[in-house]
Amino acid sequence: MPGLLPTLFETDCAPPVVEVSCRQRAVPCDLNRIVRLVNAALPLCLVAARSLGGPLAGLASVEGSIVGPRAMARVHRDHLGIPGATDVITFPYGEILVCASVAAARASDFGNPVTDEIALYFIHGLLHLAGHDDILPADAARMASAQQEILDSARRMVDPAS
Amino acid sequence: MPTTTLPEEKTSEKIDHDAVWNVVVHNDPINLMSYVVLIFMRVFGYPRERAHKHMLEVHHKGRSIVWTGPREPAELYVQQLHSHLLLATLEKAPAPE
Numbered sequence: 354m355p356g357l358l359p360t361l362f363e364t365d366c367a368p369p370v371v372e373v374s375c376r377q378r379a380v381p382c383d384l385n386r387i388v389r390l391v392n393a394a395l396p397l398c399l400v401a402a403r404s405l406g407g408p409l410a411g412l413a414s415v416e417g418s419i420v421g422p423r424a425m426a427r428v429h430r431d432h433l434g435i436p437g438a439t440d441v442i443t444f445p446y447g448e449i450l451v452c453a454s455v456a457a458a459r460a461s462d463f464g465n466p467v468t469d470e471i472a473l474y475f476i477h478g479l480l481h482l483a484g485h486d487d488i489l490p491a492d493a494a495r496m497a498s499a500q501q502e503i504l505d506s507a508r509r510m511v512d513p514a515s
Numbered sequence: 516m517p518t519t520t521l522p523e524e525k526t527s528e529k530i531d532h533d534a535v536w537n538v539v540v541h542n543d544p545i546n547l548m549s550y551v552v553l554i555f556m557r558v559f560g561y562p563r564e565r566a567h568k569h570m571l572e573v574h575h576k577g578r579s580i581v582w583t584g585p586r587e588p589a590e591l592y593v594q595q596l597h598s599h600l601l602l603a604t605l606e607k608a609p610a611p612e
Contacts, residue, residue, distance in 0.1 A: 446567050448548040
């Protein structure tokens with residue numbers, strides 16, 4: 354009945370299907386956990402998309418790939434004109450690339466599991482698709498806080514006992 | 516003096532110089548979406564938006580007609596796409612009504 358249903362998915366079309374594949378072997382990670390965390394995070398990113406007006410809700414699918422540093426550096430150079438690898442690149446048509454070796458280096462700096470660090474980068478990409486921006490320091494801080502909150506919520510859903 | 520009558524030779528295929536051909540790119544599980552966009556931009560000189568449109572058509576529908584025209588350049592485009600490891604084929608475009 355209109356007006357009585359939860360409004361979480363109140364959009365004109367079905368939420369996008371998020372698929373994640375691992376295209377590197379140098380950094381071991383738990384792909385199954387990454388997929389569960391990202392899919393748990395998706396509804397929260399869609400809520401952000403409703404208020405920020407990003408393209409996420411209108412996408413049929415989002416394709417996530419975990420890649421190595423050479424593949425990431427190639428995409429970084431070819432599409433953004435910047436040499437070297439980076440942590441995450443998001444394309445507005447629904448592609449998110451995450452560099453496993455950058456995630457591994459930062460995860461060890463902060464003492465986090467690399468799997469959850471990779472999931473955090475995918476959430477960062479989903480928030481870009483939701484309309485978040487991180488060019489200005491204040492926007493970047495807002496986005497960093499939102500992605501951490503969403504990861505924490507996703508962890509509570511995936512690890513209910515913790 | 517005996518005479519030999521040779522059968523009239525007929526070619527089985529007429530070359531249709533006016534035919535147009537479609538260059539079709541098919542979905543594959545290997546290449547990144549961003550790589551496919553880049554190759555469309557490089558091979559055909561398409562602007563980013565048009566390259567996105569064709570890549571998404573390949574991704575969602577399994578194939579996209581990325582170029583239509585005479586056979587010779589179409590074959591060259593297919594070769595170039597193959598050299599970039601994209602699945603591409605040539606199809607004769609339906610004759611106009």
